[in-house]
Amino acid sequence: xxxxxxxxxxxxxxxxxxxxxxxxxxxxLSLGTAATRTTNPLLLSLLxxxxxxxxxxxxxPTPWSRSYGAFVKLxxxxxxxxxxxxxxLGSPIPGTHTLATLPEVPLPDWAQGIxxxxxxxxxxxxxxxxxxxxxxxxxVCVGAANALANPSRLLKSLPGALYEMGVAVVVALTxxxxxxxxxxxxxxxxxxxxxxxxGVRGLLQVGLPVLEGALERSVSLAAAMDxxxxxxxxxxxxxxxxxxxxxTLGGLLGVCAGTYGLLTAEGAxxxxxxxxxxxxxxxAGLRLxxxxxxxxxxxxDRWDVRALLVVASGVAVAALLVLAAVRDPAALHPGxxxxxxxxxxxxPAGAILLGLLPAFVAPExxxxx
Numbered sequence: 001x002x003x004x005x006x007x008x009x010x011x012x013x014x015x016x017x018x019x020x021x022x023x024x025x026x027x028x029l030s031l032g033t034a035a036t037r038t039t040n041p042l043l044l045s046l047l048x049x050x051x052x053x054x055x056x057x058x059x060x061p062t063p064w065s066r067s068y069g070a071f072v073k074l075x076x077x078x079x080x081x082x083x084x085x086x087x088x089l090g091s092p093i094p095g096t097h098t099l100a101t102l103p104e105v106p107l108p109d110w111a112q113g114i115x116x117x118x119x120x121x122x123x124x125x126x127x128x129x130x131x132x133x134x135x136x137x138x139x140v141c142v143g144a145a146n147a148l149a150n151p152s153r154l155l156k157s158l159p160g161a162l163y164e165m166g167v168a169v170v171v172a173l174t175x176x177x178x179x180x181x182x183x184x185x186x187x188x189x190x191x192x193x194x195x196x197x198x199g200v201r202g203l204l205q206v207g208l209p210v211l212e213g214a215l216e217r218s219v220s221l222a223a224a225m226d227x228x229x230x231x232x233x234x235x236x237x238x239x240x241x242x243x244x245x246x247x248t249l250g251g252l253l254g255v256c257a258g259t260y261g262l263l264t265a266e267g268a269x270x271x272x273x274x275x276x277x278x279x280x281x282x283x284a285g286l287r288l289x290x291x292x293x294x295x296x297x298x299x300x301d302r303w304d305v306r307a308l309l310v311v312a313s314g315v316a317v318a319a320l321l322v323l324a325a326v327r328d329p330a331a332l333h334p335g336x337x338x339x340x341x342x343x344x345x346x347x348p349a350g351a352i353l354l355g356l357l358p359a360f361v362a363p364e365x366x367x368x369x
Contacts, residue, residue, distance in 0.1 A: 001096070003246075012343055018060070018150065018153075019058075019358075020301045020302070020303055020304070020305055020306075021149035021150050021151075021153045021154035021157060021301065022149075022154065022157055022301075022303075022305070023307035023308075023311050024144075024145050024148040024149040024151055025154070025310045026314060027145075027310050027311060027358060028142060028145035028148075028212075028311075028314070029114075029140045029141070029142075029145070030139045030317055030318040030355075031047055031051060031314055031355055032141035033318040033322075034047060034317045034318045034352065035047050035134055035138050037318075037321045037322055037324075038321060038325065038332040038333065038348075039130040039131065039332070039334070040130075040136070040331065040344075040345075041129070041133055041342055042342055042343075042349075043321075043344070043348060043349065044134060044137045044211065045133075045140070046344075046349055046353075047140075047352055047355070048136075048137055048140050050352060050353070050355040051140055051144040052068075052144075053356060053359055054148075054356065054358050054359045055068050055143065055147050055330050056357060057358075057359040057363050058358055058362055058363055059147045059148055060150075062150070063181075064146060064147065064150070064151060065147045065148070066147070067143060067146045067147055068143045068144060070143070071139055071140060071142065071143020071144075072143065072148065074139055075139040075140050076136065076137035076272050076340040078132060078135055079132040079136045081132075082128050082129075082131060082132030082135070083100050083125065083128050083129060083132060084138070086120075086128035087102070087120050087125070088102075088116065088117070088124055089114065089115065090114075090115045090116075090118055090124070090126060091121075091126045091128060093123050093124045093337060094112075094123065095121025095122060095123030096121070097121055097123065097339065098120070098121035098122075099121065099125070100119075100120045101118070101119050101120070102117035102144060104116065104118040104119060105117055113220035118231075122339060123336045123337050126339060127141065127336045128159060130334075131334070139150075141236055147237060156300065156301065157301055160179075163363070164181075179214060182209070182213050182214075183210055186210065187206060187211055190205070190206065206233055208237030214313060216327050217325060228329045236344045237330050240288060243285075243288060244285050244288040245285075247281045247282070247284050247285030247288065248282055248286065250278075250281050250285075251278045251282025251283070251285055253278065254274055254275070254277050254278020254279075254281060254282075255275060255278040255279060255282060256276025256278075257271075257275075257278065258270075258272065258276070259271070259279075261275070266271065272299050291350030307362075309358075309360065309361050310357065310358045310362055312357075313354050313356075313357035314355060314356055316351065317351055317352055317355045320348065320354075321351060323350060324345070324347070324351070328345065328348075331343065331345040332345070
């Protein structure tokens with residue numbers, strides 16, 4: 001039978017593969033590292049804007065991509081709580097610009113150094129704002145990684161030694177959106193039936209079906225994992241097991257000691273070498289530990305040029321902000337005593353703009369009609 005033809009069919013271009021999930025996490029953690037090196041609210045706001053633009057451009061239409069809004073709300077809550085603590089509990093920052101005077105509650109002698117109420121100064125509030133905004137920026141960067149990286153593909157990319165721990169984390173991250181969806185579905189059903197969906201009564205009547213659904217999913221997941229041979233391990237010699245444990249534990253201790261050395265002025269000389277040795281030992285331990293995990297990878301994610309560019313952009317932002325914090329600390333840490341208006345340093349701001357590179361090299365492809 002002849003079919004109607006509307007001209008020659010256009011060849012469909014192959015859909016571009018998604019970016020490696022590890023690249024998104026490295027990019028986001030690099031932005032978070034940059035956020036820890038400054039308290040300048042203008043630079044921190046620029047970091048938040050960069051992460052928000054990349055998420056809006058590159059996040060896929062998946063359930064976990066909606067978690068960015070939750071992290072933004074959590075960051076706002078952290079910022080408000082930090083300001084509230086500065087108002088109620090006071091601040092060690094001295095100040096001369098008094099905004100309000102709250103009734104002060106007398107405390108016993110063993111609570112020296114803590115006060116409830118008293119003067120609220122502009123310097124103390126500004127310091128709390130800068131400190132809270134830095135933590136909020138770090139949370140927003142982590143939220144960007146959660147919205148961009150596929151958790152199941154991230155699990156496939158983990159080393160064999162971390163497979164069990166990665167499964168637990170991925171299951172937790174996957175079940176949380178399902179619980180939220182169940183709550184929304186049950187509340188909508190109760191509203192359609194004219195029943196209350198708010199308050200203590202509505203919460204109790206919605207909570208039980210949600211817990212039942214979570215239990216059913218857990219049992220189904222356990223059965224599926226058991227049917228696929230999850231937990232199967234290979235037999236390795238005892239010497240290899242002891243070597244793996246020694247390398248992993250020693251490497252993690254070396255990483256902790258090296259990081260502490262980099263954060264202190266006294267340990268700046270030995271911090272970086274100890275950190276490198278600890279990382280090498282930990283990676284060797286993970287490599288040996290992966291021999292006990294018998295699993296195959298179907299279509300493993302590859303580190304292509306786009307993934308390397310995304311990682312390079314994040315690492316460049318972190319490295320340049322660390323360098324700027326050493327060369328010009330006054331610009332990255334505006335003073336609060338005396339209270340001065342923060343200024344936007346030019347080249348650190350330009351360094352942060354390098355984090356926009358993923359929006360141009362890894363955007364989410366549009367569906368063709």
